[in-house]
Amino acid sequence: MSRKDILEKLKQHGVMPTAQRIEVAAVLLSRPQHLSADQIIDKLKSRRSRVSKATVYNTLKLFSEQGIVKELSVDSSRKFYDSTTHSHHHFYHVDSGELSDIPGSQISISGVPPLPNGTEQESVEVLIRVRSKSK
Amino acid sequence: MSRKDILEKLKQHGVMPTAQRIEVAAVLLSRPQHLSADQIIDKLKSRRSRVSKATVYNTLKLFSEQGIVKELSVDSSRKFYDSTTHSHHHFYHVDSGELSDIPGSQISISGVPPLPNGTEQESVEVLIRVRSKSK
DNA sequence: TTCTATGCAAAGACTTTGCATGCTG
DNA sequence: CAGCATGCAAAGTCTTTGCATAGAA
DSSP states (O other), X not given: OOHHHHHHHHHHTTOOOOHHHHHHHHHHTTSSOEEEHHHHHHHHHXXXXXXXXXXXXXXXXXXXXXXXXXXXXXXXXXXXXXXXXXXXXEXXXXXXXXXXXXXXXOOEEEOOOOOXXXXXXXXEEEEEEEEEOOO | OOHHHHHHHHHHTTOOOOHHHHHHHHHXXXXXXXXXXXXXXXXXXXXXXXXXXXXXXXXXXXXXXXXXXXXXXXXXXXEEEESOOSSOOEEEETTTTEEEEXXXXXXXXXOXXXXXXXXXXXXXXXXXXXXXXXX
C-alpha cells in the first residue's frame, strides 16, 4: 500500500492524515497482518519514526473506531489490530502468540440457534487455537 | 453443586481443598456461568467470605491450569472464567459485557482448511457478538 | 487565531509477585 | 517441623488520560 493509497484511505474514513497517523498506517496496512500496539511501536522505532506511545494507542483506537483496522481480542493480555477489516476467521498459535487468517472464506457455520431475545448479530468469529505439534 | 461435590472435584484435579479454594469454587461452580475475577471477588464479599484478591487470582489461575474451569479471552480488558469446561461456544453481548453459552451443541463448522504446518489443533471457538436491537 | 494532534508523564484497570505469617500433614 | 497456602502491598503490563505545546486550517 503506497503512501498515496494510505492518504486516500484515511480521507475516506474521515481521519485527518497527520505525519504520525501516516506512519502508523504505513506499518500496519503494509500487508495483511495482526499486530499489537507494542509490536507497532517497535516497528516504528526500527523505521526511525518518532511517534509517542500515547499517540500510537490513540491512533489505533481512532483507526478501529473509524473502521480502518479491526481490533481483535484473542489473548486477554493485549489487543491485536488487524489490517484486514472484512469478516474473516483466525488461527491462533498459542505457543508463539501469532495470529493468522484462516485462508479462503470457505468456512461455514451451521446450526446456530436463535439469538438471545432483543439482540441482533454483530459478528461471528471462529478462532482455531493451534499449538506446535508435540511429536 | 454441593460442598461434597466441590471437595470431590478439587481432589480429582489434584488441588488441595483449602477453605478459600472451596469458597471460590462454591461461587463459580454453583451453576454454568462466566465470571470475571472481579465479579467473583464481589460475590465472595456478599457471602461474607474473606478471601484476598491475590488468592482469588491465584486460585483462578490454578483452577484453569488444572482444568477445573476454563479461561476465556473474549474482551481484552479482562479474563472470564467459565464453569463449563467442555468445548462449547458463546454469545457475547457487547453492550452488557455478558457472556452466555450457545445452547445445545448443534453448531457445526465446515470448510476448515488444513492447519498451518507443524501445528495441531487445540480448540475451536465460535463467538457470536450480539448487541441490543436498535429498533 | 482557533481547533485538533502530539508527547510526556501520570493515572488507571487488571493481574502477578515477594515475602512474612499461618495452616496442614 | 517442613511445606504449601494466604494476605497484603508492591510491582508489572497494557492502555488511557490530563495538560501544555505544536501544528494545521
